[in-house]
Amino acid sequence: MTASPLAAREATLGYGRTVISADLTVDIPEGEFTVIMGPNACGKSTLLKALARMLKPSTGTVLLDGRDIHSQPTRAVARRLGLLPQSPTAPDGITVADLVARGRYPHQGILKQWSADDERVVAEAMEATDIRDLASRGVDELSGGQRQRVWIAMVLAQQTPLLLLDEPTTYLDITHQIEVLDLCAKLHREGRTLVAVLHDLNQAARYATHLIAMREGAVVAEGPPADIVTAENVERVFDLPCRIIDDPESGTPLVIPKALASAPR
Amino acid sequence: MSTAHRAPDLAQPLAAGRASVGAASEPVPRRRTGRRVTGLLVLVAAIAVLTVLSVALGARAMDLGEVWAGLTDPASNAYPVVTELRLPRTALGLAAGAALGLAGALMQAMTRNPLADPGLLGVNTGAAAAVVTAAYFLGFSSFTQTIMFAFLGAAVASVATYLIAGAATATPARLALAGAAVTAAGYAYVSAIQLMDAASLETMRFWSVGSLVNAHTVPIVPVATLIGFASVVGILLARPLNALALGDATATGLGVDPRVLRVAGIAAITVLAGTATAVCGPIVFVGLVVPHVVRAFTGPDQNWVLPYSMLTGAAFLLLTDVIGRVAARPAEVQVGIVCAVVGGPFFIYLVSRRKVARL
Secondary structure (H helix, E strand, O other), rough: HHHHOOOEEEEEEEEEEEEEEEEEEEEEEEOOEEEEEOOOOOOOHHHHHHHHOOOOOEEEEEEEEEEEEEHOOOHHHHHHEEEEOOOOOOOOOOHHHOOOHHHOOOOOOOOOOOOOOHHHHHHHHHOOOOHHHOOOOOOOOOHHHHHHHHHHHHHHHHOOOOOEEOOOOOOOOOHHHHHHHHHHHHHHHHHOEEEEEEEOOOHHHHOOOHHHHEOOOEEEEEEHHHHHHHHHHHHHHHHHOOOEOOOOOOOOOEEOOOOOOOOOO | OEEEEEEEHHHHHHHHHHHHHHHHHOOOOOHHHHHHHHHHHHHHHHHHHHHHHHHOOOOOOHHHHHHHHHHHHOOOOHHHHHHHHHHHHHHHHHHHHHHHHHHHHHHHHHHOHHHHHHHHOOOHHHHHHHHHHHOOOOOOOOOHHHHHHHEEEEHHHHHHHHHHHHHHHHHHHHHHHHHHHHHHHHHHHHHHHHOOOHHHHHHHHHHHOOOOOOHHOHHHHHHHHHHHHHHHHHHHHHHHHHHOOOOHHHHHHHHOOOOHHHHHHHHHHHHHHHHHHHOOOOOOOOOHHHHHHHHHHHHHHHHHHHHHHHHHEEEEEEHHHHHHHOOOOOOOOOOOHHHHHHHHHHHHHHHHOOOOOOO
């Protein structure tokens, strides 16, 4: 594992006086597809927000390339690290191409307006997410899966080696969830470092190359899915008795919840 | 042999297919620039025509020859009316209209609230409260003193709204609530003073109808300078506001600090709307309606919405002022009233269509 481009060092994270995570230390390994998972309210989205500099740790630091992320100009950070939040909003009537083009913001300036380079990058981002045919459509007419691909294209247009995605599959049906995750896997194969928060344990086990399991604000286990998705760990994190079998499709661990004795048959 | 001949035929559609697939590096057609440039030219032409009308038309009917003499010959009878009254009034109408249009567009973009207008920051009430304070406690009565106080009041109210909304932690919803609170408190204060003091009521009545009648007594150079400076700042916010339109989180991801952007936006809005309101009284509906009409034409790109709103605001205010001057000759209807009469029903129409664009 090479040096970590993004890390939290003894960070205390929370909102107001509510502390979600205390003294959290996490390394995002370079070139991996990291998935942060855990039960509801375990602090996984909070960690992602902190890594994306949307939340400033009350103590400790978040390091981007070894330096405090909050001490770096926000536009410079935006050229290193792209973020897809959980529920971004699209202005009414905006077209797909215009929305994707807004990803170019950190590369532009007052004197450096829209360039041929911007045009090319936007076209490539739309190609990579397979939305070129939608270019002149309104974002509000699209299906949930298409819209999510448009947002991913917007973040891709930002041209960052690091991508942070906060629950990119929420609100999507299963087909579109897989479609979005396949796209993420492709982006990872092309050399980007990805960090995503996911709800579905089996999807996390299948797509992640590095898993961070959290519970009550602390990291309980981390490592490759094959090593850490064990019946013991799943019970520790989710309080869920289960069996682990090999996913017949991918060979990755597959979590099968045990039938509870009290459950109706 | 025949295969050798057919090969090119096969290759051709293949190559064509590849060309259309591999078009990734070709520009994506996405800009409505042509239409929007044309619209801009039409707007500028409309403003030119309205400017001529505003100088030529008034309570006192004149033919074009008289108007020309009024502009060029200081000795003519028309000179005091045209050069000393109508010209400053036209200039003020343009400046105030542009300021209100831009302030409204900035306010709506900043709060992502299509029903927002600068009044939401407490600008109108703050100015009104300052006007009655100046009249009642300090006994000011000159128009120049009144407008300076009104501007100060507008600034204080919008800073207060921002602080009550939580300063750096202000969200659009908290800004709206804080603005409503400041507005309510301000109106209570204004009403109380007016009930106690007839002179304040009179000053207030004079100021609050929303009028360009006193344009000749307005220090137009400082007013125009303030508005011009704040307009430049406002227009420069177009790109970060485009990022903010995608939500605070996305904007942060793109390298915009929403807190810094809100401070800059509120500062620009306060100067724009504060100056216009101080000088003309509270003119509602320009800041609210103009950006709606503009967005329907330009789409949501603030690079177009902001300059369009400025020009449309200027044209709209000048038009309503001219209408007010000729509608009830020889009397006049104040521009604020015409704006409300024209803008009110139009706004009800917009809302009833339920097509109030989200931002």
